[in-house]
Amino acid sequence: DAKTTQPPSMDCAEGRAANLPCNHSTISGNEYVYWYRQIHSQGPQYIIHGLKNNETNEMASLIITEDRKSSTLILPHATLRDTAVYYCIVRGQRYNFNKFYFGSGTKLNVKP
Amino acid sequence: EAQVTQNPRYLITVTGKKLTVTCSQNMNHEYMSWYRQDPGLGLRQIYYSMNVEVTDKGDVPEGYKVSRKEKRNFPLILESPSPNQTSLYFCASSSGLQGPGSPLHFGNGTRLTVT
Numbered sequence: 001d002a003k004t005t006q007p008p009s010m011d012c013a014e015g016r017a018a019n020l021p022c023n024h025s026t027i028s029g030n031e032y033v034y035w036y037r038q039i040h041s042q043g044p045q046y047i048i049h050g051l052k053n054n055e056t057n058e059m060a061s062l063i064i065t066e067d068r069k070s071s072t073l074i075l076p077h078a079t080l081r082d083t084a085v086y087y088c089i090v091r092g093q094r095y096n097f098n099k100f101y102f103g104s105g106t107k108l109n110v111k112p
Numbered sequence: 113e114a115q116v117t118q119n120p121r122y123l124i125t126v127t128g129k130k131l132t133v134t135c136s137q138n139m140n141h142e143y144m145s146w147y148r149q150d151p152g153l154g155l156r157q158i159y160y161s162m163n164v165e166v167t168d169k170g171d172v173p174e175g176y177k178v179s180r181k182e183k184r185n186f187p188l189i190l191e192s193p194s195p196n197q198t199s200l201y202f203c204a205s206s207s208g209l210q211g212p213g214s215p216l217h218f219g220n221g222t223r224l225t226v227t
Contacts, residue, residue, distance in 0.1 A: 032213060034215070034216075041149075041200055041221060042220055042221065043202050043204075043218030043219050043220045043221050044155070044202070044218045045218070046215040046216065046217060046218075049213070049215060051213070100155075100157070100216055102154045102155040105154075
């Protein structure tokens with residue numbers, strides 16, 4: 001599966017939008033981009049996923065570039081409870097679509 | 113409420129004493145898997161199951177066993193635990209019908225300490 005690259009940490013002011021970038025330059029045409037977050041040592045929480053089009057749900061928006069080599073997760077109004085490690089994952093069918101490879105993620109610090 | 117339930121949440125045991133960590137999901141998911149999470153190593157897949165009686169090794173299967181006799185349950189068995197299996201364990205499930213477009217849902221974790 002394609003590797004992803006994320007910044008190790010980011011800060012965001014409470015109430016502002018948090019934009020978390022992810023590079024996945026080796027993604028192939030049938031691979032999905034998934035975002036999860038993990039608060040402390042809880043189980044990773046699913047946020048959103050997409051294939052080609054931008055996606056939005058009640059938690060966040062996912063913007064995927066036209067060439068699909070990068071994406072951005074947007075939390076429109078970050079709160080202190082959004083402080084977590086955010087993982088960008090590319091999931092596809094190269095050999096096992098049920099393997100999720102979690103990298104190091106981005107530690108998002110939301111500050112008052 | 114749709115969920116993946118693991119038990120116990122915390123477990124302290126001694127080397128060599130067999131233990132089982134249970135995992136159950138109520139979403140009728142075909143696919144289930146186990147991960148361990150260690151500092152600096154991220155989440156690594158131990159075993160997975162595509163359906164009842166179908167299991168396969170993940171990236172770090174040594175020292176673990178699993179079984180899938182019922183669709184909802186996927187226990188993780190440590191026949192002879194060792195200190196290097198001290199870790200945070202997560203069970204996860206997803207619908208296999210949608211392929212890679214189906215999200216993986218995680219349990220709340222089991223923190224295992226082997227002394």
